Amino acid sequence: MPPHKASPAHDAAINFEPDAIVVGSGAAGSMAAWVLARAGIKVLVLEAGRDYDPVKENAMLKWNWQAPLRAGSTPDKHFGFYDATADGGWEVPGEPYTNAPGSVFKWWRSRMLGGRTNHWGRHVPRFGPYDFKSHSRDGLGMDWPISYDDIAPWYDRTEKLIGVSGANAGLENHPDSSPGVLQPPTPPRINELAIKAGANALGIPCVPSRYAVLTKDIPDDNVPRQACFYASPCGRGCAIGAAFQSTTSLLPMAMATGKVRILTDAMASRVVTGRGGKATGVEYFDRHTGANHFIQARAVVLAASACETARLLLNSRDDGLANSSGQVGKNLVDTTGTNVSGHIPALENRPRYNEDGKDVAHLYIPWWLYKEQAAGKLDFPRGYHYEIGGRFGAPGSGSPAAGLEDGYGAPLKEDARRYYGAQISLTVRGEMIPNADSYCELDPEAKDRFGLPVLRFHWKFSDHEYRQIAHGIATARAIIEKLGGTVLTPRLPPEEAIAVGGWIIHEVGTTRMGTAAGNSVTDQFGRTWEVDNLVIADGGVFTSNAHKNPTLTIMALAWRSMDHLAGRMRKGEI
C-alpha cells in the first residue's frame, strides 16, 4: 500500500464514521445512498470521478455553432461537445481495459459525480413478467430469483420518484404502472405519427413512450424539479431537473437528510474483509495524490457499474471476493443494437413548427411478437424494440439534407429545404442471452494508473442475436417501404450490422442474482452469498437483460435491496 498522505477530505470521511459505504454515485449508488439515509443510516458515497455541478456546468441552450466543430462527435467527446460527460467515455486516460484476441468489447465509463445519469437516454420501459422467467419460457439462460410481482411495487415507487411521463399501453408483457404514477405523455411529432401509420398498417404497435422526463413539476422544499421546458437535448444534462439525473435529485435529496457525505475523486480499489469473512470497509485511491486510504463501515454497497463492480470483487481477493460460484465477471451481456434510417418523400417540404418537444422520442414500438415466439414461428428466442426518430432537429455538424443533396447553387439550397426533416429512423434494441464466451476477467498483465489489474473482455454474439437483428432490420425496412420511403442505411448482413459488444452501454450480468450460492453471486436482495454485509446494487445483478433499457430496473432493484439492507441493519443483523 502506498504511504498515507494527509488528506482533509479523507480525515473528514473518517470522522464522519459512516455506517455504510456506497461505491458509485450514478443510478444505483444515488438510490442506495438516499434509501439508506432515509432509514437513518449514515452513508459515505465514494465517487471515482470529479465533483460536478449540473446547474453551473451545463450548456443547455447553447447553439451548436458556438462549439468547436459545430458540437459534433470527436474522440474526446463521443456524444458531442456539449454532452454532460466529464472525463469519461470509451477510453479513460490511465485506466485502460483490454480485449482478448478475437473479441471486440467497448466499455463506456463515467468519471464524474452522478455517473452516467447525467447524460443517459432516459428511456425507462419496465421489464414484464416474462422477462424475469425467460428460462422457463424458452430454456435459455437462467430465471431470476424474483418475479415481476416481487418488484412491481418498487417500479411504481421508482417511477414516481424519478418522474416518468408516458402512458399505459395495456400490452402483453409491457406492464402498466399503477394509477397516478405516470406523468402526462407528450403529443407525437409528425414523423412519429408517420411511423405509427406505417407500423400499424403492418400490425405493429406504436405507443406513447415512457421517459424519465417530467411534464409536471415535482415540488420539494430542498430539491424542487421543474417540468420540461421543451428545449435543449437531454444529453447535455438538465439544470431544471426535468430530465432525471442523480445530481439534480437523489444526491441532493440524500444530502438533505444530513446523513450522507460524498467523497469524489476516490477510486475504490478493494473491499476489505475481516474476521468471519465480513466486509470491514473499502480501500480507495485518491485520484489527485495517488494515496491509498481505508475507511471502515458496517456494510458495503457496490454500485460502481456492472463491470467495475466485478473488477472490484476480483481485485479484492486472489480468487475474487464473493466468487466461490466462479460467476463474478461471467454472464456479461449488452443490449443488441442496429439502426435503420429512411427517406420519406411524402414528408418533403412539410410545414415547419418547433419540433423539439421533450427531445426524447414521444412514441415507441414495443416488442409485439410474443405469441409467435412462443408458438415457435420465429427463428430467434427473445424480443427487441424500436426507438424511433425523425424531426426538424437542431442543425449541427451534419448536412440538414441528410446527404441527399446534389449539385450546387440555387438547386442545392432548394434541396436543403426539401429534404430537411423528411427522414425517419428505427433503432433496434434487443435482448442478448448470456453465453459462455462473453465475460470479463482480470488481465494477467495490464495495470491501471493506480497499479490495479484491469479488465480483459471476451465477447461473442450467437445466432440468437444475429437472427434477431436480421428480423429487426427487415421489419424496419418494411415500415420505411410502407411509407413509400427509401432506405438510406446500407444493407449489411446482421454479423456486420450489429453494434459491437458494449456499444449500447447496457452492460449487465457480471454479478448475477440467483436462487443459490452455486449458480450466482448474490441473492434476490443483491446480498452476496458469501459476505453477509456486502450488497451489490448495480446492473451486475441482472440475471437476464430484457431488451428494455436497464436503468429503471437497476433503480427499482436497488431500492428494494436497500430496504432489505436497512431492515437488517436496524434489527442489528449487521
Add this chain to the structure above:
Amino acid sequence: MSGEINRRVTLAWVAGATASPWLVDSAQGAPVITTDAALPGTWPNMELPPITAKGYGSDPNLVDPTVPWPLTLTPAQRAMLKTIAGMMIPADSHSPSAAALPIDAFVDEWVSAPYPQQQADRALILAGLAWVDAEAKTRFAADFVSAGDTQRRSIFDDIAWREKVKPGYEMPARFFVRLRGLVMSGFYSLPEGMKDIGYMGNAPSTEWPGPPANALAHLNAALAGLGLPPVKS
C-alpha cells in the same frame, strides 16, 4: 453574427496567421505537392505536415467554448473556400450567400482539428483545393479565384452532380461531396441558415402543443396518397 463567434474565430485566425505557409517554407506547414497536378483530372498526391495540436480534451469548459487548435489554412486556401462556399450556397430570398458568412473559417477550423475524422477530411480537402486550382490554371491559365464565374462553374459541372460526374473525375467528385457537406453544416447551423430551413427550436416554453393543424393536414394528405388511414395527434 454575434460577438461571441467573432471573438473566438478572430483569436484562431491570429494563431493561424502566424503559421501561414504562404510565408514560410514547407516544413512549417505548407502542403507539398509531389506529383504533377497540372493534368486535367489528375489527383494531386500531397504530403501534409501532421497536425500536432491538442484537442479540447475530455473535460472542456462547455459554458464558454473555445477552439484550442490553431487554424492552418493559407490565405489563398481560405480565399478559394470563400469563393467555393459562395458558389455552393449563393444568396437568395431566404438567406445570404455562404461567402458572406465565416464558412471558410469553419472549414479551416474543421480541417485543422487534431482528430482522425478531421485529419482524413484535411487530406481530401487540401488535395481537392490544389486540384481545383490546377484545373483552372490548365483550362483557363488563371487560378480558380481569378477565373470567371462561367469558367469556375464549368469545373464544378464536371464534379458536382451525382449522375453527371465526368469519367476520371471520381476523386474530385468525392472531394466536392465532402466539402459541400462541410459547407452545408457550417452554413445551416448558423442563425441565418437555421432561419432558411426553418429550424424553430431551442426556445424554452411552458407548453409543447404538438404539430399544428396545417402540419397534420399535410401528413394526412401524404398518408392518403400512400393508401394509409389518417392519424390524429
